Amino acid sequence: MTDISYRLAQKRNIITELPGPRSVELAARRRAAVSAGVGASTPIYTADADGGVIVDVDGNSLIDLGSGIAVTSVGASHPAVVAAVAEQAARFTHTCFMVTGYEGYVELAERLNALTPGDHEKRTAFFNSGSEAVENAVKVARLATGRNAVVAFDHAYHGRTNMTMALTAKAAPYKTAFGPFAPEVYRMPASYPYRDGLSGEAAAKAAIRKIETQIGAASVAAVIIEPVQGEGGFIVPAPGFLAALSDWCTANGVVFIADEVQSGFARTGAWFAVDHEGVVPDIITTAKGIAGGMPLAAITGRADLLDAVHPGGLGGTYGGNPVACAAALAAIDAMAELDLAGRARAIEALALPKLRALAGTGVIGDVRGRGAMLAVEIVVPGGDEPDAALTKAIAAEAFARGVVVLTCGSYGNVIRLLPPLVISDDLLGEGIDILADVICDLTS
Numbered sequence: 001m002t003d004i005s006y007r008l009a010q011k012r013n014i015i016t017e018l019p020g021p022r023s024v025e026l027a028a029r030r031r032a033a034v035s036a037g038v039g040a041s042t043p044i045y046t047a048d049a050d051g052g053v054i055v056d057v058d059g060n061s062l063i064d065l066g067s068g069i070a071v072t073s074v075g076a077s078h079p080a081v082v083a084a085v086a087e088q089a090a091r092f093t094h095t096c097f098m099v100t101g102y103e104g105y106v107e108l109a110e111r112l113n114a115l116t117p118g119d120h121e122k123r124t125a126f127f128n129s130g131s132e133a134v135e136n137a138v139k140v141a142r143l144a145t146g147r148n149a150v151v152a153f154d155h156a157y158h159g160r161t162n163m164t165m166a167l168t169a170k171a172a173p174y175k176t177a178f179g180p181f182a183p184e185v186y187r188m189p190a191s192y193p194y195r196d197g198l199s200g201e202a203a204a205k206a207a208i209r210k211i212e213t214q215i216g217a218a219s220v221a222a223v224i225i226e227p228v229q230g231e232g233g234f235i236v237p238a239p240g241f242l243a244a245l246s247d248w249c250t251a252n253g254v255v256f257i258a259d260e261v262q263s264g265f266a267r268t269g270a271w272f273a274v275d276h277e278g279v280v281p282d283i284i285t286t287a288k289g290i291a292g293g294m295p296l297a298a299i300t301g302r303a304d305l306l307d308a309v310h311p312g313g314l315g316g317t318y319g320g321n322p323v324a325c326a327a328a329l330a331a332i333d334a335m336a337e338l339d340l341a342g343r344a345r346a347i348e349a350l351a352l353p354k355l356r357a358l359a360g361t362g363v364i365g366d367v368r369g370r371g372a373m374l375a376v377e378i379v380v381p382g383g384d385e386p387d388a389a390l391t392k393a394i395a396a397e398a399f400a401r402g403v404v405v406l407t408c409g410s411y412g413n414v415i416r417l418l419p420p421l422v423i424s425d426d427l428l429g430e431g432i433d434i435l436a437d438v439i440c441d442l443t444s
């Protein structure tokens with residue numbers, strides 16, 4: 001495996017209270033200037049970030065187990081990404097691809113067409129956010145099929161725009177008071193092995209029966225699903241669930257959309273999470289990890305679907321911005337060179353035993369995940385009652401000790417680990433050990 005070199009010392013080093021005085025100052029300015037609707041998982045402000053560390057404005061160095069929500073897989077300042085951004089920005093920052101094109105957009109589309117599952121003819125279009133990619137995948141599916149209904153699942157998260165709020169399962173905070181939502185979205189039971197105990201086949205059968213009785217296959221344009229559900233709790237469906245759904249879609253002329261905005265780009269130990277199941281989606285949506293931190297999103301799918309759209313039907317002023325495309329090409333090269341999929345599997349091998357060893361605390365309902373997309377579901381001892389308060393306390397105490405961890409889950413009771421894939425083994429081990437200590441300390 002290629003050695004990774006770092007610009008910043010890969011060390012946890014807490015030199016002030018957290019948050020420190022400069023972060024406190026910025027928080028006050030934020031309150032006066034920034035909408036209260038924009039949340040904050042931690043109270044600190046960033047000065048620098050590299051590899052597995054975030055250095056705040058007070059000089060504290062924290063271990064990053066969140067990657068800015070699965071974005072900085074190659075690190076937040078990978079040298080090749082930084083160089084590609086600088087080089088492209090010095091030539092032109094924007095033309096709008098729909099006005100005068102540029103090679104980076106075309107080259108990145110070629111790369112995604114080759115990298116994504118399936119060797120069929122594919123096309124790609126670029127957007128600015130995961131939500132926008134999902135919106136456009138639905139547009140393509142509806143146009144290509146001439147049908148309206150879209151099937152989404154329990155625990156799904158697809159974004160914060162109107163269509164994607166409708167597709168998202170969890171009301172608070174994503175949907176509360178923001179309706180009315182886009183129509184023709186139908187929610188079906190997902191596969192949640194820890195809570196439903198069903199095999200993949202049985203869970204798929206239940207969902208398909210419900211689709212057929214409540215919507216009718218002939219009305220369904222698309223089935224959209226996250227191959228590993230993200231915000232909903234890092235839920236890995238039982239083996240066979242995705243394949244059964246995908247087969248049903250193929251048999252019924254329904255577009256199968258894999259939303260890999262969070263799970264894509266080596267995060268789960270393969271280029272894409274569907275690769276673990278041998279599933280080939282009709283359309284795949286990507287974003288987060290794609291461009292080393294630059295905002296970029298894509299839909300990649302069957303040429304006949306994406307080329308069914310009339311010219312001008314897809315696009316956007318900034319979609320596939322040249323700087324973001326240059327960053328993505330550099331980030332994807334880095335993922336391949338550093339074998340970050342292999343790194344993700346190594347992270348799983350290092351972290352899972354440490355997390356499983358916490359069973360004795362009684363609060364670990366489930367330990368699950370794939371690659372560097374790992375989670376611990378926190379429950380009240382003796383059953384499976386979610387303990388959101390303890391989960392929140394664990395994340396807060398880990399932060400106080402200098403480790404950034406995020407929570408998620410429909411019931412708010414999941415600690416999720418999304419370290420940068422370039423984090424060193426030492427730093428990752430230290431971060432997980434601290435998290436484990438916190439869980440022990442808060443439950444003893």
Ligand SMILES: *Cc1c(COP(=O)(O)O)cnc(C)c1O
Nearest residue numbers: 129130131157158159230261262
């Ligand atoms: C984050 C996420 C989105 C939304 O992406 P944004 O860039 O925040 O709009 C969509 N789908 C999944 C699976 C995500 O994790």
